[in-house]
Structures are given as structure tokens and as C-alpha cells.
Amino acid sequence: MITKETITQAVKELCLQANINVRKDVTAFLKQAKEIETQDNACFALDVLIKNAEIAADEQKPFCQDTGYVTVFFEWGAKVALIDDLQKAVDEGVKLAYKEGYFRQSIVSDPLFKRENTGDNTPGLINFEIVSGSEVKVSILIKGAGSDNASNLVMLNPTVGTKGVEEAVLELVKQKGARSCPPLLIAVAVGGSFDKAGQASKKLLFRKIGERNDNPKIAQMELDLLDKINKLGIGPGGLGGRATAMDVFINQKPCHMATMPVAINICCHAVRTAEAVLR
């Protein structure tokens, strides 16, 4: 049986894990990129990031100071009973993790006026989906402001095609890539609607570096865009070099005939995701 306590515990553990341990595909990428870079400053940045991951794991401290805000995706099996107050269960988990991990509390209430720190990094943001089955999958995404500020959602004309989408992504990376802690992970969600595209782009960040979309045409588009981005010269830390992006993920969903919603989620190298399946 899944209880409030099960959820709280899972959220807590996943937040701790995501903020302290750099994803394995990311460290593998950084090491590989260092072999390819030729410029001093690019190698310096990659070297620092590789050491940073080791220090964070050794000392059990967050690898980035912006321990961000927490988004929780629930894929809740239809055969599992719902719990009474999911938001409370999630917030309790966030609160415990951010206290125990000595993470930064970065969430403010009343953003328009007082901008008062909530003091425990809550509320967590919840995306809830009912799926078939008797399990609950909890997926946590923690994102800092630096790269979220660089993200964008554009409602393009329905006639722009792949070229229009590519141009929008390239333009955004050109404008904001250097400031948002490259090498970046770029998730592009096409279709759905204004709100659903944003959510879908977040979910895409769970994909591992090197994994391609099943649709061969989209897979090719991902590789082409990655190549174009890595020719911009922005490089690790924005200091110049080849590794501007670690990967580009694209997916699509049906949309209205008159729209082409495109959510371009720019994520820094500090990709913080963690997942667990509860039974």
C-alpha cells in the first residue's frame, strides 16, 4: 500500500540523490568532451566540472549551489489507491531533503511584491498522470534558475516546418547559451498546447544522453541540431569550444491545425533527475 509516508520518503531520497550525485551519463560526457576539446579554457572548465562531481560525491554536498525548485512527476497506476493529501506528502519530502542535505532554500512566495523565502524550498511542483497498472512511478526534476531563465516557449506558425523549429532553437542557444552553464541538455517539445508543451519538455530531460527518439526523422533532426549547436563555438562554460550541448532531445504530440507550440527547455550540465518505482 502506498501511504503519505511512502511518498514523502521517496521524494526526500530522490531530492538528496539528484542534488549530490551527478548523473552518470553526464560525467561520461564530460570526460569524453575533454578528450576532444583543444582550447585551454574549454579544457579548464571541463576539468573543473569533472573534479566538482567527485568532490560533491565524496563530501556529500550539492554539486551546484542552485539546488533549484523541485518538480515531481507521478505516473500513478490506476489500481493504486490515491492518498489524501499528495501536495503535503511531496512538500514534506522536499522540506526534509533540503534540511538534511543543507541545500539552498531558493523559493519565494509573493513573487510580485515581498518575495519572501518560504524557508523550506516548498512548494514542490506536481505533474500527475494516471496510467494503467499497480505501480507508482515518481520522477524528480530539479532545475536551477540560470538555465530555466534561458528556456523559452514559442507559438510558431503551423507552416514553419522543421526549419522553423530548428531556427527557434538555434537562435535561443545563440542568445542565451553562454550564460546558462554549457554543455547544455536541450529538450524541445513540439505540439500539444501552450501548457502541455512546457511540461513535456521537462519530462524529456529524463532521457539519457545518446538516446534517440524512436521516430527516425525526429532522431535525425536531433542529431542535425546537435551538430549545428556544437558549431556555434560557445563551448563549456561559454568560454569557447566545441561542447556547447551534450545532446538535443525532441518529441512531438498532436496539436491544433493552426498552431506549432514549441517549448525549448535549456538545461545546464547540472541535470538533476532521479526516479523510483513504488509498489
Next chain:
Amino acid sequence: MISIKVPVSSDICELKSGQQVEISGDLLVFRDQAHKRLVCELALNNKLPFDLENQAIFYAAPTETKPGGIIGSIGPTTSTRMDDFTKPLLEKGIKLLIGKGPRRKQVKDSLIKNKAIYLVTVGGAAAFLSKHIKKVKIIAYQDLGPEAVYLIKVEKFPAIVAIDCNGKDIFERS
């Protein structure tokens, strides 16, 4: 390796965009909200809670400190958010700005005019950078929580000159 001491007494205009340096001495650590307050104080001709002459600003806000530790994790935040507040601080004697990412033209012009430089360090390398910090004190605006003004003592803090005194900018590539 080129070293820079803070408070700045040497001629930092000898440094060139793209050079790697190590910074030792005291850094003022603050960002968005503290900038807003300081610039308000300056506009009202009020006395500031700390001196800016020959000092360095590191745009950052650390995680919490574990018991027995000096500081939590700390790394640079996106500098361009501070662009609109930077000119008056440079005019009051700030010599080094440390953060990440490009700056707008107004900052560059003010750096040239005030013979100051902008440096970047590696964003998201907060566990690594915290090893270079030897002392930490909150000196103003404690109510801002993580965004309060800290004075930190650093040793061989690694950075790269991004915009030098002549306005040459590492982020402008031909």
C-alpha cells in the same frame, strides 16, 4: 599562473581577456536583491553598509553550511541580471566583478571608464569552488537569507578574465 589580490592594489589593466587567473583575498558576495537595495541607497545619497573601494563582487548565494564546515556549495550566478545595477557600483570603486555569462554593452562601457574587469568562473562547479573559500561572514541584509551580503576570504580562486579594461570580451567571437 597570474594571481590577483583583493582589495585590488595592482594594475589590473595589464590583464587580458581570456587569461586564467587565481584570486586571493576578500570577496563581497551578493546578487539581485542586494544590488537593488544598494543602488537605491546610492540614489538617496545614503551611506552604504560596507565599503566598495577597490573591492570585488562575486555574484553568488551559497547553500547552507554543514556543521563544522566553512561554507556550503557556492558558484557563480548569471551576471547579466545585475547589468542594470552595475554602473553605480563601479563608479564607487568596485574593481572586479565575478560571475558567469556575457554582459550588456552598458557594463562593458563602465568597466572601460572605471578601469575595472569582469571575470567568470565555472558555473555549476559549486562543490569544487567552495574548497577555495577559507572564511565566511554575513555583513549586511541578513533578512535576504541566501541572498544576504557575505564577505568571504578566498585562496587561489580560479577565474578567467572575460572583459578586460579595454573592453575586449571573451564572449564576442569573430
